[in-house]
Amino acid sequence: MGFLNVHARAEFGSDKMKKVALFGTEHLFCDQYCLEPGQSQKVHAHDSATKLYYVLDGAIEATVGEETRTLQAGDLAFAEPGKIHGITNRSNARARVLVVMGPNPNL
C-alpha cells in the first residue's frame, strides 16, 4: 500500500491538535497534523532528527530557532537537528500540515 490521499485522511480533535499517522519506516515518518483554532504543537527540539512542516490548508504560526512566521498553504518550515520548532493555529479556521521527520524515533 504505497498510495494515499492526504486530504481524505484529515481528522480533527476538540481537545488537542490531532496527529494522523500516514506512513513510517525506520528512515522517516509522515503525519498529517490537523489543528483547530487555538491548537498547537509546543516548541521543542530533537537532537538527532530533522523535521519539516508543509502547510496544506489554512494558516499557522511556526517557530524555528529564534524566528516565528505566519505560514500559509505552500509554505514550508524545517528544523535541523537541535533546532527548536513548534506550530500554533492563531487563525479562526482549521489548518492542516504535512509533517515529515527522519529518522523515525518510533521504529
Next chain:
Amino acid sequence: MGFLNVHARAEFGSDKMKKVALFGTEHLFCDQYCLEPGQSQKVHAHDSATKLYYVLDGAIEATVGEETRTLQAGDLAFAEPGKIHGITNRSNARARVLVVMGPNPNL
C-alpha cells in the same frame, strides 16, 4: 533560514524533469520536482532509503512496486526501502511534486 515557499521555488526545464533542492540534512532531503508534459523520473529503487512523493499541482502517473496510479494534488505515494518507484507526467499540463527522501545519500 528555516522557511521557504515551495510554489515560489518552481523551475521547469525543457530537456528533462527539473529537481529543485529545497533543503537537506544528513537525515533527509526535500526537493521539488517540476515536470513538463512527457517528463519523468525513471523507475528505480534505493536499498537503504525511504522516499515520498506528494503531488502539489497537476497530475502524475506514479509507480510503486507493482502498482501504477494516476495521482493528483493531495495524493501521496511512498516507497519503502528496496521498493521500485518512479513518476511520469502523462498529462498535457505541468506538474509539481514535493519529494522527501531519507536518509540523505548526498550528505
